[in-house]
Amino acid sequence: MAHAPQPLDLTQAQAEALRERLPRVGEKVVAAVVAEVPSYSVAFQGRMGRAIEGAVALALAGFLDMAVDAADRPEQVFAAAYELGRGEARSGRTMDALTSAYRIGTACAWREMSRTAVELGMPAEGLVRFAELVFDYLDQLSAVSVAGHTDELARTGHLRERHRAQLAVALLAGREEERLAQLAEQAEWPPPSTLTAVLLPQASTRTVRVQLDPRTLEVAGDAEALEAWPDHAVMLAVGRSRPALLRTLEGVPAVVGPTVPWTAAATSFARALRALDLGLEGDTDTHLAALVVGADAAAREDLRAHVLAPLAELREGQREKLTETLRAWLLHQGRRDDIAAALFVHPQTIRYRMGQLREAYAERLEDPAFVRDATIALC
Template identity: 75%
Template sequence: MTEGPLAEPLSLTPEQVTALRGRLPRVGEKVVAAVIAEVPSYSVPFQGRMGRTIEGAVTLALSGFLDMAVNSAASGTSGTRERPQQVFDAAYALGRGEARSGRTMDALTAAYRIGTATAWREMSRTAVSHGLPAEGLVRFAELVFDYLDQISAVSVAGHADELARTGRLRERHLSELAVALLAGREKERLEQLAEQAEWNAPASLTAVLLPQSAARATRPLLDPRTLELAGDVEALDGWPDHAVLLVPGRSRAAVLRSLGEVPGVVGPTVPWTAASRSFHRALRALELGLAAESQALVDTETRLAELVVRADPSAHEDLRAQVLAPLADARPAAAEKLTETLRAWLLHQGRRDDIAEALFVHPQTVRYRMGQLREIFGDRLEDPSFVRDATIALS
């Protein structure tokens, strides 16, 4: 970092400069004491050895000011460029350190404000007591406050830069954790990534797949620990307009309430290290078009049978053909009606009136068709294995 330019040099006598330099250590003590008293965030950190270190830094900063404010011939000093640069570098590092410590820019700027006022009060008294005239005092004040404003601005910049850097770094770590969770990495690796990302792992996670626009609107309503992946993500290959959210929640019901009516697919709630299982089930439901069919939130826990039946479409088709093979010789229209009747008979467990109501036909019609089916299928209608296969095939 480099310092901003000061205006015209301040004319101080060698005696005044000597008096000001001799006063600087005491000014540093008073600045630290004032900050401790008035800025709660620093009441503990500035005690003891840390306080003495800060006193030295204040003294260095004010000495740098004198180097910059007084021409080297009048002040009798050397290294006028190196010391101010050292001061500004230290101020920048201070801002970064404060960000890493978790303290805000408000605390830092308050400390500078109080420190500047204290330093000016002490230095102006010394300067006046050694003959600095009124017009010189005004110029002195301008230079002091301008210089310390510059130092404050450099520290604030360091603070902001560190927050941005650590924020980007943490976002990258969180993204790496989310990718590893979807990939089903081993528990030890997931715990390592969670610690690296400073992510407080919940007991469980629920995978939610939804359009990116819906994800942006929904994210603020969810647990702050929610992990998100969107865009060009290998796990979402084929769904570039979708995002995956890994949502913590004590209960599945709470997660569903938070999501509301957003269009998307919700996987099962699983232990957080098993999040890939929730993701892959939700992805399968998305691939099967369950979300497109409903245009609303799809809870896979209520659609398990469909997911099982549709898991292998070709196998399902083969099973259906195998179960209905005895109807191959029937006329298409007759085969269709008998298939509908067989399906209703399986679902309603042979209750004739319920079957008739489901098919919108008379119970006698049901009796007639079931007679036909018994002639065609014979004892197979009493075989539990066939009943199982037929129920799945006609689902």
Template identity: 55%
Template sequence: MRPSTQVQNVVALDAEVAAALRAQLAEVADSVVLAIIDEVPSYAGALTGRMGEVIRNAVQLALGGFLTLASQQGLEAPRAPAMEGAYQLGRGEARSGRTAEALLAAYRVGARTSWHDMADTAVRAGIDASQLASFAELVFAYIDELSAASVAGHTDELESSGRVRQRNLERLARALLNGAPADAVNAAAERADWEPPGALTAVVLPESQVSHALTALDPRTLQPTDEVPGLPEGHASLLVPSTGSATARRTLLRALRGTDAVVGPSTPWLEVAGSHRRALRCAALGLSGLVDSDDHLAALVLAADAEARAELRARVLAPLADLRPSTADKLTDTLRSWLLNHGRRDAVAEELFVHAQTVRYRVQQLREVYGDRLEDPAFVLDATLALA
């Protein structure tokens, strides 16, 4: 449903100021488009081709309508073309898969950029202080109307054809996570009008952070809405398109800064279920902040079978069982540090905050208990895994 216009501000710009602003219209429109590309990641690759032309035209139409409105003596300036353009832009953005949050972020950037450029031009053209204040009010009231019209168009599109596509996207996400056959997944992608990327990366994050994250991610990102097995309470999953390169991963991690997301590995898009399983296992480690699962492979391996690891630890430490608990604890800490520091006495002393001679004494105790096993590669491997 298209919103009615509500702008009530009257500016009636002087003819010289209005002419100066209109002469800069194309330049301001270009600045707005470039700022949106730079600051709203969802639009990074969207402003080329046919959709890019639609967006540029919408920006120019909106700015032209604003100048017409600002130049009038009353409130009868026609705004319908600009509002209709904003409405149709919202519908197009919904069809392109971009979220309303990304669209509103683009409007915020556009409002700031256009105000900066137009105010600068207006001041140089001699606008007086009272007109400048009214001009500012009109800019932001007008942007509010445009963004409301675009959100209405976005909502209407999703409630009609967009709703069907959204259901198809959800079916595609479910097929990917369930490991459906490749031909079935490809058919689901075709029904959803979704162009498969080279790779996908699974991301697990709190539900409260999803909307914010989506504004910075590729608009083709899939979000499973059905119950996902193993997903922690209050969390959601995203399947984010990628090229699989190191650069793409750094870009993804930058986009997720400030969230508590756990990022799985980048995998061929048909194999994203494996990325999702690893993200879930990494989430179970209880780490805080933004977590790159690639940085925690050893912890994931060690946590893969908790019962087996506990049994291995008990077997490795069995020779210490007859010692006093305090002595056994100290020797356990020393054995762990001695293994991880490859027997470097000074490094062990520094890690344990003891004198190097104390380390020497404890290692001698370990040799008395374990004997030749401390030189056995198989035992060293078992002990390292058990105590790491």
């Protein structure tokens, strides 16, 4: 284990002389940082600039205290370094600029203070210990600032993710627009123009998520909205055109709701969930008819029974053949040859069956309302 550098063997006069030079050293440190770290040129202006200059002076004074007495660790300085790291995280900056500022400031401070030390007659051995102390101090300050930066990122990251999860749940629930806007602001989530609900197995979310806009929101299957599908998740996809989103999901057993204004995400989710309940997959825009007729399964069964009532007294085999013939007649708009081809029977067989259907339904086969109901019920 490396040992901490020993304190400097300074006389009281030397220590006082170094301390008198600190304000001038601080000015040069600030000037060097402003000149060589562009991202801090604005930060050192105005009230904030004066506060930072004060922090530099505090750091220099703390260093000199520690240089004279290694046991005198300037806790106030290290607390300030920790808060500086947190502030960088809150500003959205990485540690790169602060690390550069520390390096440049330390080099400048070392030049100024070592020059003074030489003027005060410090021997070569003392200068070596002086350099060790300066750069050990730099390492300590940097480490404390990195810790503050890391802790703040973790805290704000967890908080932001929690707020975004709350926003996602509110979107799926169809909350009022004003409330959604408040939650979006709280979550630091710039609202997009549109959202698209995507339902997919939780096992596929990680692979898909990395290909989507970072603003994409996600709700896992343990949420109340997905109670019936606990192994699934819903993503509210942002920022991609619909064709691009569908290409991203190729090979994934996903259900994609319509693309809607972001505050109407609940409608996209509802349609995707209904499609999943019906066993459909892929783009719900290609399943609109199935979604419509499957919206109320019990009502459709009642309609089917009503449409097929005239065939109820027939034998089961005959009833099934006439039902499939009626369905093909509806789909092919009465074209006998097309109906025969679809059912793999001779056109004469179709002619015979249609005779039976006309006998059972009479003029209803010409009634547009019946044709509509039969199409919905059978097709």
